[in-house]
Amino acid sequence: MRILQVIHDFLPHHAAGSELYTFYLAKELQKRHSVYVMFTEVDHAKAQYHYRRSSYQGLPFYEVVHNHRYRRFEDTYADVRMDRVFSRILDEVRPDVVHLQHLLNHSLGYIAIAKQRGIPVVFTLHDYWLSCFNGGQRIRPDLAVCDQIEVGHCADCARRFGGGAYLASTLASKVLGFGARGNGRSLLDRLASARVDAPNNFVRLDRFNLGGEPRPVLIAHPPARVEFVLDAPAGTRLDFAVAMAPSTFAKPGGGVTFEIHGPDGLLWSRSLNPKAVAEDRRWVEDGVALPAGRSGNLTLSLVTRSHPTADNQHCTAGWAGLRLAEPAAAVQERLAPAKALFRSVERFLSTESEAKRAARVERRLERVRAACLDVDLFLAPSPFLRRKMVEFGLPAGKVVESDYGMRADLLQPFRRKPSDVVRFGYIGSLVPHKGVHVLVEAFRRASLNGASGRAVLKVHGNPSWFPDYAGRLRAAASGAPIEFLGEFDNQGAAEIFAGLDVLVVPSVWWENAPITIHEAILTGTPVIASNLGGMADFVRHGENGLLFRAGDAEDLARQIAWVVEDPSRLEALRQPVVPMKTMAQDATDMEQRYLELLGAPAVSGPATAGALLEGKARR
Secondary structure (H helix, E strand, O other), X not given: OEEEEEOOOOOOOOOOHHHHHHHHHHHHHOOOOEEEEEEEEOOOOOOOOOEXXXXXXXXXXXXXXXXXXXXXXXXXXXXXXXXXXXXXXXXXXXXXXXXXXXXXXXXXXXXXXXXXXXXXXXXXXXXXXXXXXXXXXXXXXOOOEOOOOOHHXXXXXXXXXXXXXXXXXXXXXXXXXXXXXXXXXXXXXXXXHOEEEOOOOOEEEEEEEEOOEEEXXXXXXXXXXXXXXXXXXXXXXXXXXXXXXXXXXXXXXXXXXXXXXXXXXXXXXXEEOOOOOOOOOOEEEEEEEOOOOEOOEEEEEEEEEEOXXXXXOOOOEEEEEEEEEOOHHHHHHHHHHHHHHHHHHHHHHOOOOHHHXXXXXXXXXXXXXXXXOOOOEEEEOOHHHHHHHHHHOOOHHHEEEOOOEEOHHHHOOOOOOOOOOEEEEEEOXXXXXXXXXXXXXXXXXHHHHHHOOOEEEEEEOOOOOOHHHHHHHHHHHOOOOEEEOOOOOHHHHHHHHHOOOEEEEOOOXXXXXXXXXXXXXXXXXXXXXXXXXXXXXXXXXXXXXXXXXXXXXXXXXXXXXXXXXXXXXXXXXXXXOOOOEEHHHHHXXXXXXXXXXXXXXXXXXXXXXXXXXXXHHHO
C-alpha cells in the first residue's frame, strides 16, 4: 500500500506525543508499505504554502511552510491554498489511503479531495480540534475548561484570527523581521575566510535545483574538507542539505559520504549513492545541534569523501542551505518588540463585532460536522475523547476506540536507580495548559509542610518555546528542591524514568491519552494526574496512581505529601491496570483497517497485503 499520513507538526523540530506516535507508526508500517508524511512548519524566510520533499530517518516527507498567517478566520480550518498543495502532493504520492493525524494548519478540504479521488480517509483524534479551533484544547484564555461549546466564548477566541491579525502580522514581519527559523546566518557568506583542504581544488559556489527550487550550494568534490571558525552560542542549530548533481548520474562514479565534525569528533554523517541504490535520493535535507563554542568560537568542518571502492571522477557533490539558526531563547528576546507591536496593531485593526465572529464560529461548526460525514473511520485513543466527540456530532458508528501503540522496546531493559529521596517528575511542554504552575506551587507547599529534604521535583521540558512562562515557573520554584532539566530525546526515555519514582501529569485541559502516562505504566512508575479527560481513563486512583482535582495545588500537595510520608506506599501503585499495545500490534491493526476500507478481505498476516491490493487493482 501507499499511505499518506498528515499531521500538523513533525520531528525533529517538534516531538510531542502525536508527532512521536505518527513517526513510530509510520516507521512500523514502512516495513511493509510505502509511507509518506505531510506536515507544516514555520519558516519566515519562505513564502507561506511553499513546500519541499525530503526525508527524516529514512521516512519521506512533504514539509509545507505555514507561518500561521490567516487572511480570514475561515483559513484556520478551510484554506483553499492548502487544498491546492494537498492536491499536488496527492498527484505525486498517489496514496491508497490518507490517514489524517491532525488538521491544525491544514484544511478540512482534504477530506472531500481524497473522497473525490476514491481514496479512503482515516482520522485519528489526538485532541478536540474539530470542535475547538483554539488548539483543540477546549479551554479559555483564563484556562477554564469549556465543558460545553458556547459560541460566545468561541467568538472571543476567534478575535485572534482574521483580517486584523493578518495585517498586523504582515506589518510585524516586514518591518521588524518577525520570525525565527530560516533567518539565521549563512555559512556560504563566510567561505572566503574558511580553511579549504581539497587536493583537486574543486571547491566552489554554484546552484542546484532541489525540490523545484534553485538553491545556492557549496560544491566540494571528494575528498574535501572545508573548515569554519564560528561564534556559536549554546542552542545554535545548523540547517543544511547534502546533494549530488543529477547531470552526473549517467556517467561512471560511486557514492559520497558527507560528514560534519566539531572539536570533539563526528557530529553528523550521511552517505548518498543514487547511481547504485535506487532508494537513495540525490539530496537529503537535515539539521544538527551544534556544541557551544569554546572561548566564544567553534571550529566546524564539512567533509566529503568517496566510498572506499568508489570512482568519483564524474560525481559532483555539495552542501546546500548551510544556515545557522539562532538559539530559541535569543530569538524570543529579539522578537519581543515585534510581538508587542503585533498585539497593538491587532487590537486596533480587529473591529469585527462579536455577533459576526459568533456567526463565523457557527459556520465552522456546521462545515466541520458536514465534512466529517465523508471520513471513513475515526480512531479515538481514549474512552473520554470518544464520548466527547460523539457528543459533538461525529457519527458514533464511525468512531472506534483504539489506544496508541507504544515502542515498549525503547523502555527496555529498565531498572530504576536507587535514591534516598522520593523523585517526582514532570515530562512535557512548559505551557500553561499543561498545569506546570500548579505542580510547582503544590510542590512548594508540600516542601514547606514537611517534605523538604525528603523529595525532589525534576521538570523535563524545553523552556525556550514559551520563555515568559518558563521564567515564571523558575521564579515560583525559587528556594524549593525543584530542578529544571530541559527536554530530552525520546530515545532516552528509559534513562529518564529510571531516575523517577513518581510521574506527575497536572494538565488543566482534557488530555487525550498522554504518551508519558503510557511510558510510566510500562516502567511501573506510579502517576499522580489531574482528574480530567483521558488522564482519568488511564490512571486509576489507588491502583496505578493517584488523582487530584485539576488546577487545585492544595489537593495535589496532599497527594505528594501522602507519598513522601511513607514511600513504601508506591509499591502498591506499580500495577499496570491498563493493558498496553505495542507499536507492531498497532500497525498490524491499522493495516487491516486500511485493507477493509479498500475492499480487500482481512488477512492473518501482513505479507499478503500487497498481493491483495494488486489483484484488486487488476480487477
